Amino acid sequence: MRLKDKTILITAAGQGMGRAAAIACAAEGAQVYATDVNREALETLEAVEGIQTRYFDVTDAAATLALAEELPDLDCLFNCAGIVHHGTILDVSDADWDLSVSVNITSMLRISRAFIPGMLRRAEITGTASILNMSSMASSIKGFPFRTAYGATKAAVLGLTKAVAADFVSTGLRCNALCPGTVDTPSLQGRIASAPDPVQAEKDFIARQPMGRLATVDDMTPTIIHLLSDDSRFVTGQAILVDGGVTI
Numbered sequence: 001m002r003l004k005d006k007t008i009l010i011t012a013a014g015q016g017m018g019r020a021a022a023i024a025c026a027a028e029g030a031q032v033y034a035t036d037v038n039r040e041a042l043e044t045l046e047a048v049e050g051i052q053t054r055y056f057d058v059t060d061a062a063a064t065l066a067l068a069e070e071l072p073d074l075d076c077l078f079n080c081a082g083i084v085h086h087g088t089i090l091d092v093s094d095a096d097w098d099l100s101v102s103v104n105i106t107s108m109l110r111i112s113r114a115f116i117p118g119m120l121r122r123a124e125i126t127g128t129a130s131i132l133n134m135s136s137m138a139s140s141i142k143g144f145p146f147r148t149a150y151g152a153t154k155a156a157v158l159g160l161t162k163a164v165a166a167d168f169v170s171t172g173l174r175c176n177a178l179c180p181g182t183v184d185t186p187s188l189q190g191r192i193a194s195a196p197d198p199v200q201a202e203k204d205f206i207a208r209q210p211m212g213r214l215a216t217v218d219d220m221t222p223t224i225i226h227l228l229s230d231d232s233r234f235v236t237g238q239a240i241l242v243d244g245g246v247t248i
Helices: 016-027 039-043 061-070 094-126 148-167 186-194 198-207 217-228
Strands: 007-010 031-036 051-055 076-079 129-134 173-180 239-242
Touching: 007 016, 007 094, 016 031, 016 051, 016 076, 016 217, 031 039, 039 051, 061 094, 076 094, 076 217, 094 129, 094 148, 094 173, 129 148, 129 217, 148 173, 173 217, 186 198, 217 239
Parallel strands: 007 031, 007 076, 031 051, 076 129, 129 173, 173 239
Antiparallel strands: none
16 A cells, blocks of 8 residues: 555545545545535545545635644645636636636645645655645646636646745655646536537547547546655656647
C-alpha cells in the first residue's frame, strides 16, 4: 500500500478526477479527507473505508483557515478544484475572469498556504510530504481555442507549483502539477451537452486525442498516486502530462 499511514486532503472530491483520486488513495491505505461544495456528491463517498467527507468551498478564505485548524497535519494535498470557462478573450467578462482566478489559482494559494506549516512538520518526521496541483495541457504548455481564462489560470498553476517547489526543495516538501488531456468527466459531459451540436462537440473532443479516445479517470489515478506517494520522492516542480499524446 503506497499511501499507508498518510493523511491526504483532496478538494473537488465529489465527482470526476477528485472522486476517483479519493477512492484510489483510500485503497492505497491513506486516510483521505474528501471535500466538495456538492453535499450530495460527498454523500456517495461516506461509506468508503478510509474516507471522511467535509463540505468545503475553496473560494471561502475563512473556511480554508478553519479547515486547516480542524484537520491533522497533512502528508499530502491534492488541489483538484477547478472550473472551465468557454470563450475567447472577447467573451471573458470581468466576472468570468474573477471567478476563474478565484477557483483555479487563488484557492490553491490559500489552501497550500494554510496547510504547508503542518506538512512541513510531517516532513520533519517522515522525510517527505507532497502537494499535487491540478493544471492542464491547456496552459503554458499548449494553447487551445476558446480557453482564454482557463488556459491563463492553469498556466498560473504551473508557476505557483514551481515557486512552491523551489522554496521548499530542501525540506522534503515536494510540489508538482498534473496536466491531463481531455478526460471524460461529468464536467466534460456538461460542456458537451451545452454545445450547439453535442454530437459534433463530442467528436471534436475525441478527435484532438491522438490515441483516438477520451481519457478516463482511471487513466489519471496511477499518476496521481505516484506523485502523492514516496515513489516520487525525487520529483518536484514538474508539470506531468497525461494527455494521450496531444502535445508530442
